[in-house]
Amino acid sequence: MIEEVLPNIYRIEVPLPGNPLKSVNSYLLVSPERNLVIDTAFNQPECLEVLKQAYDELKLDLDRTDFFATHLHADHQGLIATFAQPGAKTYMGKPDALRVEDQSGWKKMLNAAAMSGFSQEMLQTAIDNHPGHKHGPEHDMKWDHVVEGDTITVGDYTLTCLETPGHTWGHICLYEAGKKILFSGDHILGDITPNIQVWSLDDDPLQSYMTSLDKIASLEIALTLPGHRTMIPDCRKRVAELKEHHRNRCNEVIDILKNGSCHAVQTASQMTWDIRAASWDAFPLMQQWFATGEALAHLRFLENKGFVSQQPAADGVLLYALKADQEGMLTSMN
Numbered sequence: 609m610i611e612e613v614l615p616n617i618y619r620i621e622v623p624l625p626g627n628p629l630k631s632v633n634s635y636l637l638v639s640p641e642r643n644l645v646i647d648t649a650f651n652q653p654e655c656l657e658v659l660k661q662a663y664d665e666l667k668l669d670l671d672r673t674d675f676f677a678t679h680l681h682a683d684h685q686g687l688i689a690t691f692a693q694p695g696a697k698t699y700m701g702k703p704d705a706l707r708v709e710d711q712s713g714w715k716k717m718l719n720a721a722a723m724s725g726f727s728q729e730m731l732q733t734a735i736d737n738h739p740g741h742k743h744g745p746e747h748d749m750k751w752d753h754v755v756e757g758d759t760i761t762v763g764d765y766t767l768t769c770l771e772t773p774g775h776t777w778g779h780i781c782l783y784e785a786g787k788k789i790l791f792s793g794d795h796i797l798g799d800i801t802p803n804i805q806v807w808s809l810d811d812d813p814l815q816s817y818m819t820s821l822d823k824i825a826s827l828e829i830a831l832t833l834p835g836h837r838t839m840i841p842d843c844r845k846r847v848a849e850l851k852e853h854h855r856n857r858c859n860e861v862i863d864i865l866k867n868g869s870c871h872a873v874q875t876a877s878q879m880t881w882d883i884r885a886a887s888w889d890a891f892p893l894m895q896q897w898f899a900t901g902e903a904l905a906h907l908r909f910l911e912n913k914g915f916v917s918q919q920p921a922a923d924g925v926l927l928y929a930l931k932a933d934q935e936g937m938l939t940s941m942n
């Protein structure tokens with residue numbers, strides 16, 4: 609499906625077969641000089657076909673087209689390697705680009721997952737089934753690293769890079785200050801909540817995410833174009849809702865820990881999720897994986913806020929406990 613959302617800005621909705629996200633939004637900005645594609649989709653035949661057809665229909669000249677990945681996830685950058693022609697710019701936030709280029713993320717992630725309570729067998733299956741592995745780019749590539757304040761001009765639009773870590777380390781939103789448009793990637797979504805997960809035990813991505821939400825809330829934005837689902841008319845209202853969502857999640861975790869200490873998988877198994885399954889054990893493994901990463905993000909945040917302490921159990925799995933003097937609830941995410 610192709611929609612011209614603003615003059616010379618097209619939204620191409622690309623279905624993601626079998627994925628709970630359903631689809632991803634790929635944006636195309638056209639100009640007589642260079643064009644810019646913001647995000648693509650997974651490197652899988654169904655996605656490739658949809659984008660090829662859309663490019664044909666729009667008569668896109670790939671030799672004059674650059675690519676921007678809002679972040680490293682394969683549902684956003686998986687097909688950039690396929691479409692980018694020699695000489696094209698391929699942009700990604702520096703911290704994400706470095707991780708893609710040296711592949712360092714996977715090992716850290718497996719380490720943290722083992723300490724969260726996943727068995728070795730589950731770890732291997734999870735890695736084999738991870739969409740980042742299955743639908744990643746067809747070949748390694750060199751990215752053009754972008755940082756805060758970098759600008760890209762396409763026709764009448766000048767986009768400024770805003771570092772918005774949280775969903776990933778190097779997530780970038782693109783802001784058109786004159787026209788008050790924000791390409792929000794997976795930082796701000798309207799109908800679903802961006803997944804905030806930690807797979808490196810020295811990170812606190814939820815705190816980074818809260819800071820990045822406040823950064824966006826300070827801007828004048830008339831229209832937000834997200835990485836998934838529909839456009840967001842009132843960005844500031846959505847930011848407030850997302851902060852409230854995570855405050856409730858933190859308090860849910862506090863409530864769970866009141867019954868005794870837990871490792872991350874046990875915490876996730878007691879949280880509420882929008883997945884139709886009879887029990888935690890009936891969750892598909894990948895959903896258990898993402899849910900545990902999310903539980904861990906909230907545990908780490910609460911640890912840094914002084915609510916929770918971490919202690920290693922005998923088998924190397926980390927247990928989280930509510931601190932004795934912290935029976936209260938979290939009232940603010942700042």
Ligand SMILES: [Zn+2]
Pocket residue numbers: 679681775794
């Ligand atoms: Zn993402």
